Amino acid sequence: MELATEDQLRLNVLLAQELQAVRIDESRMIVHGLSERGEAKIPLHPTGRDEAYLRVVRQTLSSHVLGSPGGYPVYLKRWTRMGQARSESLERLLLLGEPEAVAAVVHAPGLTDELARRAWWADPSAENARRMLERACVATGSMGPVLAEFLLEFLPFEQEPQAMIDSVRLILQPGLIDAAQKAKLWERGRRKNIYYVGFLQAIPDELPVDVAPHPGYEALLRAARPLADAGNPVAEQLLRLLSAPGQAFVQTLDRVLRKPANQDVVVALLDALWAYLEPVRVGTTRHRRMEDVLAAAARCCEPGGRWAKERAAVLEAMPEARDWIQAMFLLSMVSEQLVAPIFGLTDAIGTVMRRRIEPVSGPVLAQLAMLGARGD
Numbered sequence: 001m002e003l004a005t006e007d008q009l010r011l012n013v014l015l016a017q018e019l020q021a022v023r024i025d026e027s028r029m030i031v032h033g034l035s036e037r038g039e040a041k042i043p044l045h046p047t048g049r050d051e052a053y054l055r056v057v058r059q060t061l062s063s064h065v066l067g068s069p070g071g072y073p074v075y076l077k078r079w080t081r082m083g084q085a086r087s088e089s090l091e092r093l094l095l096l097g098e099p100e101a102v103a104a105v106v107h108a109p110g111l112t113d114e115l116a117r118r119a120w121w122a123d124p125s126a127e128n129a130r131r132m133l134e135r136a137c138v139a140t141g142s143m144g145p146v147l148a149e150f151l152l153e154f155l156p157f158e159q160e161p162q163a164m165i166d167s168v169r170l171i172l173q174p175g176l177i178d179a180a181q182k183a184k185l186w187e188r189g190r191r192k193n194i195y196y197v198g199f200l201q202a203i204p205d206e207l208p209v210d211v212a213p214h215p216g217y218e219a220l221l222r223a224a225r226p227l228a229d230a231g232n233p234v235a236e237q238l239l240r241l242l243s244a245p246g247q248a249f250v251q252t253l254d255r256v257l258r259k260p261a262n263q264d265v266v267v268a269l270l271d272a273l274w275a276y277l278e279p280v281r282v283g284t285t286r287h288r289r290m291e292d293v294l295a296a297a298a299r300c301c302e303p304g305g306r307w308a309k310e311r312a313a314v315l316e317a318m319p320e321a322r323d324w325i326q327a328m329f330l331l332s333m334v335s336e337q338l339v340a341p342i343f344g345l346t347d348a349i350g351t352v353m354r355r356r357i358e359p360v361s362g363p364v365l366a367q368l369a370m371l372g373a374r375g376d
Helices: 005-015 050-066 077-081 087-093 099-107 113-122 126-133 143-157 161-171 179-188 194-202 217-229 233-242 244-258 263-276 290-300 308-317 319-332 350-356 358-370
Strands: 019-025 030-035 038-043
Touching: 005 030, 005 038, 005 050, 019 050, 019 113, 030 113, 087 099, 087 113, 099 113, 099 126, 113 126, 113 143, 126 143, 126 161, 143 161, 143 179, 161 194, 161 263, 179 194, 194 244, 194 263, 217 233, 217 308, 217 319, 233 244, 233 308, 233 319, 244 263, 244 358, 290 319, 290 358, 308 319, 319 358, 350 358
Parallel strands: none
Antiparallel strands: 019 030, 030 038
16 A cells, blocks of 8 residues: 555655654544644545555654664563663654654653653653653653643543552652642542552652641650650651651551552552651561561560660650550561462452451551551
8 A cells, every 4th residue: 555645745744844753643544743843734645444554654654764664663562661762762763653652762761851742742641641750850840740730630530540549649749739739639539548548658758637746746755856866767767657747647548558449559558658667677578477577576676686776775765665666666567568468369359358458457557556546
């Protein structure tokens, strides 16, 4: 099949310009081109089946851009999403009119704010927006607020739990949305608590909710503040947990863990807890049995255990902190590996899943209660 004479001529004129990106509207059979002078469009006149004709159009674009009609190897989808596209070829990939080539640019380490602008014009999808916002150069550039605004508006239509969590986490990067938008997004979490997980991952110490400090916080502050100022990590982390922002984290974690919608929510929630308590973690092992976590937490409190001296110093200043420290140590070793053996045997969601994970969620909720969670 050959291109219609009119289409061939107009494509040649388009390609003679300094193009920045090309996209093809397959449903309307229109080729769009982006240049410094603005947008141009070429209505196509198929001489056969649309699918076959579009293949010829892409071959024409590829021949001009890459010197070969083969085009972008769309079957290399996994390779594309591993960020393997070479930086020097990214601009040319955006001229192929192929969504998979745009994905290669979006995932490439050489992505820039300008390339993000062109890629967004070529294929404005939620997945592309998330991947681009993961790059600091984009999140802090001119495209950051644009992509965040799109994800914020698209969030009610998102179907995948992990995509929802990632969208919220990325939107909450500094400077992308204002305080009013952040508060509104938090309020939406009352109806869909999966949004809270994104908050816990992105801004664990700045949750937009008013929560009182733990009743024992003032006493701990007076007793342990000098130790925290001297760099005692046990004192520092305990003060963090019992402060108002820490109580917001504890109570939000408790609320979501009581009613997680599915397995993705549980895994992301435990990952957030793992990251939050990293400063006082005993080791890097991610235990797969709660019994091992309990044993490791007990060893922390033995003479010679990690943080033994730091713990003893806090207890000397405030003996009443013993249970808080124990709960903190135990929670610091909770990770998604505890639910991996359970999720490996079931794809249950909702109430059934919540019953299955009770051997993990029960002890975790008990420790959160020790640190101030109300369990409402």
